[in-house]
Amino acid sequence: MPYAMSQADRRPAEVPLVSSRVAAGTEPRVSGGLVSSWELRRRYGEGEAAVDALDGITVTFPARRFAAIMGPSGSGKSTLMHILAGLDQPTSGTVTLDGVEITQLGDRELTELRRDHVGFIFQTFNLLPVLDAEENILLPLSIAGRRVDRDWFDTLVQTVGIADRLSHRPAELSGGQQQRVAVARALISRPSVVFADEPSGNLDSKSTDHVLGLLRQAVDEFEQTVVMVTHDAHAASFADRLLVLADGRIVHDGEAVSTEQTLDLMKALG
Amino acid sequence: MLRLVLRGFLQRKLRVGLTAVAVALGVALMAGTYILTDTINNSFGAIFQTASKGHDVVVTPKQTLGNEVLSQTSPIDEAMLAKVRATPGVAQASGSIFTPGTFLDTRGKRLTTGGAPAFIASTVPPRFESFKPVKGRFPRSSSELAIDEATAKRANLHLGQQMIVAGSAATGRYTIVGITKFGGGESFGGAGAALLVPAEAQRLLGEPGHFDQIDVAASPGITAQQLRARIRLELPSNVDVRTGAQQAKKNTSDLESNLSFLRTFLLVFAYVALVVGAFIIFNTFSITVAQRTREFGLLRTLGGSRVQLMRSVLYEGLMLGVLGAVLGLFAGIGVASALNQLFKSFGADLPNNGTVLQSRTIVVSLLVGIGVTVLAGLPPALRAMRVPPLAAMREGVQIPRRPLPTRKALIVRFVLGVLAVGILIAVGASGAGIALVIVLVLRAARLVVRLRRGEERPARRYRVVPALGHAIGSLVRWRGITGRLAEENSIREPGRTMVTAAALTVGLALVAFVAVLAAGTKATINQAVTRSFAGNLIIENSQSGNNEQGIPAAVAQRLRAVPGIASVTPIAFTVGRAKGSSNNSSITAIDPATFSSVYRIEWKQGSNATLGLLGDTGAVATKGYASSHHLRLGSTITLLTPTDRHTTVKIVGIASDNARLLGDLTISRSLAKSAFGQREDALDFVTYARGASNAQVQPAVDRLLAAAFPQARSRTATQFKADQAGQINTLLTLIYVLLALSVIVSLFGIVNTLILSIYERTRELGMMRAIGTSRRQIRQMIRYESVITALIGGVLGLVIGVVGAVLVTSLTLSDSGFVQAIPVGTLAVLLVVAALAGVIAAQLPARRAARLDMLRAISGE
């Protein structure tokens, strides 16, 4: 079994640890964005009751591309995303993000990796209620103690269209506005990759279009890499590529297609 | 239902534990207080029992003015003893002495330290003797002595060694011929006893032929009661005649009344801790009820009744109360011995023969512990009742505010209020009753205003907490996002923060109050001594802080012969009781010829020349006393003296005295001696001759004192002030230690609130971790939040304490020349303590928050 080998042995010696790069103070470049996994397995529980949420996933997400992951409930979408983003550890297999094998990293290094190289958009509870929109957007930079690139901030705020709501707290924003703030927050640190878990799950169709349009724009104009989990075929149609998961395996991997074609595909896959 | 509550209990072990401890600490101090005082009481009871063994009848001086008066000439003399012996039915009678003294080694070093008392006892015939020699024998000659075992051990004394004993008049050097033990083997606490032959004991006391007590044994065939009656008829009214049993009982009950002061003193701190605990229980229950709104809503949709919901919360309170009270009761046993150690370290070593756990202690502790918990949990329980079924369906449904009460409800409340006040006053808690009346009146007034205007109940608005939160938050804001978030989170639920902080406020307000009071008292003493005392030295008993022991009257005489000393004026303290009054008046006895040259009297009426009029019939009254007793120049007042005599004095002057050296009345020393039986002095004021330097004179004085009056010492005004400050500081420290318990209880409150808040913010914390917040930053954020909460409590506490103390002292004490002083340093330290308390309280919650399972947090588990 290849992945039974000591994983430390397999890490390329020239790949620097994230932390050392952060220490050097070099701004991470968007262009390097690339995530790949190899034979990922994630098992929950033991013995009879064990569930393989991921059952050998090998996948690569090239830079500056927008990928959508679909699949029935319980198929392992969130689990995959969490492991790719360094939020969870696989039972076996490896993940490389931006040239770093993150399955090797400890908690501190993973934290710094997420802080500097990963952007997140969740379905709900995305913002801190005690901070206003501007502070929420700047949160990743505040956490890292980094200076704000005002031009970049202004560009983002203009793009997501909440310039006039910056001093509002989340409770004073609509769901769509909140999610747009979340998009801006995910992009503010120019991460290598943005992960979004059902970003439109709680939004009406108009807001969905707005938010998905923003993600599209992030890829096209800001050269971001986006990986999105969704149940919504319409949302998936904004992507470049469509992956379908079932029972912890990839059962489809191809170009993204129109909403109707996606629906048909899903039906065909059962 | 009960099973459901129990299960919930087990699931929330940590919170239940923390909340229970909040109750338990207060209960522990309460139980500990009862156990300690009962134990002391019991120990003394046993000691008195042993001491009265073999005594059928006991004759003692009548203590007309209470047992606080010592140092008076005893009316019991040889003639009286002869009369007793001559009474038919007396088998044996002997006089004895038991009086405070001072023990020193041959180099003049004190053998008893701190506040531990030492007694001079005379040997008595074997049937009356309650001491037993464990080594050697009882003294037989005037150069021999037997010392108690505890003192011998402590001071490393052995048979054949020599030691010095100083009485109120004289000093003697003795060879130790015996080591003794008290009859039943009871510990005497820290007290020591030196046994001397009677004549020698009398010599030290300066009372040849006088005794403190006559012990009488009855002949066979006559009961103690009968003999007592016979002796009573023979003796004058200035002595009391009791049976041995009566005497033991009286001693015990005298002690009981002294102890009850200690008990009340300690209980106050227990109640403070319980009030703080109640805050915490209230807060914890309020938060959990709010957090369980959905669950309650669900229960309601499933058909659960309002009352069932309320009951489930109340049951939880009840069980928590039981748990806390039982924990507290057991902890109380430990607290009792800790308190004993505490007092020991402050120099009060009390006898402790076996822990006494009375059923009263158990009942009161359980009742109070459970009662406080259930009462504090009642408002949240009532709130739970108002959860609408709708809450199950929707996120963030608020529990509706209570509607304005109906007329019927108002009447019921009024009746309940009156009942509560009645009960409180009936059980003697009139202070609490009055407080309740004030609260009720205020609430009623607010209600009336609102009913008039027909207003809806407005949403509660918090101003203080957010303002303080932001102000204090600015201290941590520079730390970046963690500080900023801590600031915002701390005022997110202002009501919750308020109650959490209030728990700390209570403790710190009291600490600040006491600190300001103490600083003012010290400043007042300093100022008074500086202004009033014009002499160079003060001679006092070296057992400072012990007002019971004075210095021999002969000291003044001998000092006058020391080169460089111009004058010595002795001062003595005694008491008298004005006719028709039930309180003692304090009396200062002075030497009219020399006093005014050393001490500046602020005359209201009269002048220094007035002192010349004192003679044996004159008195100077202090202003307050004169006005309360309607005394004017020339009026007379008749006083009952400690020797059970009446003496009438005429007011010759009226003075005010901020230094409080002058008692209610000031008389001449010769009158004190003749009418009040005063045999000792309290102080000598020494003035140097022109040109004499302290560097020369004080050592000479000290040499004389060491050689002839080892129990006395000299203090300069500066040293004297420092001594006084030291005594205040000792008391202050004791109070701080006791109040610390309340502060600790409030710490648990902060911990609890933080844990519950973190639980609420699980998803937020998960999100923050997901986007790259480090564990350290999370911990830091929680710690800052805790510090801000603690400082809100601390600042409020200090402000309330300082303002309260300044108000109280300026309202009640300004007439008597109280000097206000704000101990800025102490207050600053208190703020630091509050901040530290916050840091400590944050430890556990911060760790929990940092360890939080990120995935479960963001996937909304």
Ligand SMILES: Nc1ncnc2c1ncn2[C@@H]1O[C@H](COP(=O)(O)OP(=O)(O)OP(=O)(O)O)[C@@H](O)[C@H]1O
């Ligand atoms: N903490 C856990 N413990 C045990 N099993 C888990 C845990 N988390 C996920 N699983 C299981 O792993 C499988 C995949 O879960 P995952 O959350 O990745 O599904 P998903 O595709 O995101 O589903 P959905 O569309 O409902 O969000 C499921 O069978 C789930 O029950």
Ligand SMILES: [Mg+2]
């Ligand atoms: Mg999912």
